[in-house]
Amino acid sequence: MVDTALVFMDHKQVRLFDKTRYELSLGLPALIEALPDQKVFHTGHHNLVRVAIAANSGVATDYHVFLALARKGKRMxxxxxxxxxxxxxxxxxxxxxxxRFLVALRNYYEGN
Structure with a gap:
């Protein structure tokens, strides 16, 4: 049985609130701030992923954060x-x- 209070509409589809993902998302600002010193992977789908170790209820887990970069003029x-x-x-x-994230960023900027 699904608690209807956890169901919400996300533009085109009905989604279910996930407490674990929400709790891990609270660490995203720090993860993004640290990106210049970190490594990322190309996913093969025109985006990047940063795999970080995050604490989930006190247990370490791999946290896959998928990132997309776009260039408009001189701005990324x-x-x-x-x-x-x-x-x-x-x-x-x-x-x-x-x-390295900064190498990936430069490659996207230069169109590589």
């Missing part, structure tokens, strides 16, 4: 597309070699 914009703890990912991800 980054969007957080989604974020999941590893146990909620539908498929086991197979990422390539890690790359």
């Amino acid at each position: 914009t980054m969007f957080i597309e989604s974020a999941y703890p590893a146990d909620l990912l539908e498929d086991k991800p197979k990422y390539g070699k890690p790359i």
